Amino acid sequence: MDLELRHLRIVRAVAEAGSVSKAANLLGLAQPALTAQLKRIERLLGGALFERDRRGARPTQLGELVLERARVLLPAAKELQDEALRFASSPSIRYRLGATNGPVLGGLLDRLAAERPVTTHTSWSAAELTTMAELGRLDYVLIGACGDSGPPPSCLYWETISTDPVFALFGPDHPLSGEKEVELADLAGEQWAVTPGDGCFADCFAMACARAGFTPLAMYETDLATCAHLAQVGRATVLCQATHQPAPGLTMVPIAGAPLRWRQLLGRHPTAPDSSWVIGQAKSAHIESVRRSPIYQDWLVRNPGFGTAP
CATH class of the missing domain: 1.10.10.10 (Winged helix-like DNA-binding domain superfamily/Winged helix DNA-binding domain)
Structure with a gap:
């Protein structure tokens, strides 16, 4: 024995x-x-x-x-x-991807799924997703970060996928919906809507408004569908990423000087598979989202420092 x-x-x-x-x-x-x-x-x-x-x-x-x-x-x-x-249950069989709201997820998921099965986990919290990846429950996390702020501290390796301006989304009856560009100061009397997150966007927005000479009115943090509805009925102006695809009847207008910026970041666990290839696919997905937005494409011609990271 x-x-x-x-x-x-x-x-x-x-x-x-x-x-x-x-x-x-x-x-x-x-x-x-x-x-x-x-x-x-x-x-x-x-x-x-x-x-x-x-x-x-x-x-x-x-x-x-x-x-x-x-x-x-x-x-x-x-x-x-x-x-x-x-x-x-992970690298050798499937990609495990976590993401917050953003323009890259759909295209990246499509590309990864063409190679092997993918499981996904979505959350408004970048910190939650980062912790899941640190614990080995996710291979990759796709999050947004305001301005020059970084991701939550972790053992993950991070890559910048894109840097995009934040635009304003107006309803059909808004007096500025036909403008090619608006000054932030022209929106001093607006109510605002934005999708939630656990970063510093609200603080950055308040500081941008202060530089423009006003204190912003109430901001609603809610899901995409509710943001679109509030814009449709004239209840709020929505702050959105420049790659956003507006619902019918809504108009996306750039804010002069790009006072607000949003970066897409891809974090990977040290053992995540195919890292260089996945990063490339994420950037390709962002390029595709830019191509679907004529307003953003036109804006990028005049502002070449933004868009997909090299």
């Missing part, structure tokens, strides 16, 4: 319980069966592992040696099992 992990679990159980009878109850075994197994283990290891009397069971010197090794080997075996399960 060879020594097995289950033998070490028995030895550990007896030591922790302090008696064979208590260990038998914890392991769901009859006491005679556990006693018989313990005797076989002792024969295999060459000596008694416990001194047993009416007060219980106490490890011998040989028992202490075995227990010392068991306390190392059993957690290591559990860690190996967990690692194997994580590996079997």
Whole structure:
């Protein structure tokens, strides 16, 4: 008979319980069966592992040696099992992608799925997605960052996919909906709507308004569909990424001087597969989103420092 992990679990159980009878109850075994197994283990290891009397069971010197090794080997075996399960469900089989709201996700998902299966997790929180990737539950995370701010601190490697201006989205009856460009100061009396996040966008927006000479009115943080509805009915002006595809009846207008910028960042776990290729696919997806926006394309001709990262 060879020594097995289950033998070490028995030895550990007896030591922790302090008696064979208590260990038998914890392991769901009859006491005679556990006693018989313990005797076989002792024969295999060459000596008694416990001194047993009416007060219980106490490890011998040989028992202490075995227990010392068991306390190392059993957690290591559990860690190996967990690692194997994580590996079997990830890189060699599928891409695991997390993302916040943004223009790149659809195109990137399409490209990745053409190569192998993809699982996705979406969240408004870049911090939540980053933590999931750090824990090995995601391979890649696609997030946005305001201005020059960075991603949440982590062990991930980050790549800038694009830098885009923030435009204004107007409803059909808004007096500025036909303009080629608007000054932020011209929007001082507006209510605002934006999709939520856990970055510094609200602070950056407030500072941009202060530089333009006003304090912004209330801002609604809500989902894309509700933002579009608020613009449609004239309840709010929506702040959106320049790659946004407006719903029918809505008009996207650049804000002069691009006082607000938004970067798309791709973070990858150190063990993520095909990293260079995935980064390239993310940038291709952004290029495609720009091509679908004539307003942004026209704006980029006059502002070449923005768009897809080289």
